[in-house]
Amino acid sequence: MKLNIITSSLILSNIANAAVLPQAVFEIEDYLISSIDSLPLVNSTELQSLITTEALYSRAEKLYEIASYSNKSFGHPTRVIGSKGHWGTIGYIKNELKSLNNYYNVTVQPFKAFMSEVFEFNATINNEIPKSLIEMDMTPPTPNKKPVYGELKLIPNFGCNDDDYLNISNNNILLIKRGECSFGLKAQLTSKFGAKAAIIYNNEPGEIRGTLGVPPDGVSVAPCLGINLEEGLKYESLLLNGEILNTMIQIDSFVGPITTVNVIAETNHGNDENIVMLGAHSDSVSAGPGINDDGSGTISLLEVAKQLTNYRVNNKVRFAFWAAEEEGLLGSNYYAESLTLNENEKIRLFMDYDMMASPNYEYEVYDANNIDNPKGSEELKNLYIDYYKSHGYNYTLIPFDGRSDYVGFIEHGIPGGGIAAGAEKNNAENGKVLDKCYHQLCDDLTNIAWDAFLVNTQLIAHSVATYASDLTDFPVREIENSKLNSMSFAYRGDKLII
Structure with a gap:
């Protein structure tokens, strides 16, 4: 039965490369349908x-x-x-x-997307590199891909609302807890209120993984890295006790638009x-x-x-x-x-x-x-x-x-x-x-x-x-x-x- 389909495919290929009457095409299409009909129903x-x-x-x-x-x-x-x-x-x-x-009828569907590549990243908090430090996909680089410095500032709640950012300055790097809203919104609000960058820490055990996603047109996004719950709670505790945590973040990355495709195959x-x-x-x-x-x-x-x-x-x-x-x-x-x-x-x-x-x-x-x-x-x-x-x-x-x-x-x-x-x-x-x-x-x-x-x-x-x-x-x-x-x-x- 498979031989019938293969033979049909070869005939169709020949038709595609030769001048044939429309009637011949109809006959081959009928033959293909007959070949499919001869197959057993899927089991x-x-x-x-x-x-x-x-x-x-x-x-x-x-x-x-x-x-x-x-x-x-x-x-x-x-x-x-x-x-x-x-x-x-x-x-x-x-x-x-x-x-x-x-x-199958095989087609492609082009669409515009953003690609991201983080080439290098680093951060220190009081000259200590967080052990769980990880990049966020779709993060922009720090300005000129060089380090930025500032005092670490704890954002209340989950950093999902404007009111959470009222007491920050442009000298701050922010510590934000994961949860309630997307990583991307936290990064957008960090930029909106003038902070240099953000570190997002997990709200559950395990390594944090995330993407800032594609920002709305005209919306600025701050550079972001991530750390796990254990280290996030450690820095949160220090900040709540009034300690000053001098922080550095450096990210070398690329974020830009491309065109890519979905592939669709239908019987x-x-x-x-x-x-x-x-x-x-x-x-x-x-x-x-x-x-x-x-x-x-x-x-x-x-x-x-x-x-x-x-x-x-x-x-x-x-x-x-x-x-x-x-x-x-x-x-x-x-x-x-x-x-x-x-x-x-x-x-x-x-x-x-x-x-x-x-x-x-x-x-x-x-x-x-x-x-x-x-x-x-x-x-x-x-x-x-x-x-x-x-x-x-x-x-x-x-x-x-x-x-x-x-x-x-x-x-x-x-x-x-x-x-x-x-x-x-x-x-x-x-x-x-x-x-x-x-x-x-x-x-x-x-x-x-x-x-x-x-x-x-x-x-x-x-x-x-x-x-x-x-x-x-x-x-x-x-x-x-x-x-x-x-x-x-x-x-x-x-x-x-x-």
């Missing part, structure tokens, strides 16, 4: 059986090789947007999908009034190659897309590979916001697959429901739970709070859900961090739990097969759920945490 068990660890490993090796295209410019492998590693990733995704015998058959959609992000942070985050999701989708070509589907399946997730979910939000109302309502559900293979993994399911989220989100959650339970795996419910690419869909009334293997938090069973290389250079081929990778990719295959074959029991989209901006999440992006 979950069979589709899962085609997913192998060997195939996942081969793709991971290729993705790491592609990340190395950035070595000359960045000094290490990375697939951050704008890099050769990311453009190579885009090319790899497109070529892989286009090689699948015209099973050329199936009911286009019932679109089953799933996505992963194609970019990494600048610090490393991102083989788990989210190379693993990219690889899973590519392998499921490949094996799906052995079957026909009743409902169209649309695979999305988002760019600029690490800059604040820019690609997926742009896509969701660009949908017309008619296009929106054809998408029956969206499934998000970000970080499938964390080395100290847990099987995480987004805790969606049909009260706070569009109707159907809870059914998605239950599909994942039932799968893990039926295979004897423990699972963990995690907040459905807007930290990944599903958020734009939920906000636009489209049911959503997804799974993950974990990022910066600790595993409840052994107390160790789920991904010790999260957003770091060591997120490479050694940073993958191959058993979890296989299980989660097979679950992705199960989710696709289930809904591509039948949506009869899945809640029908409701008109009121299609209203744009129907919801708003405080958390946006796995780094735009508050």
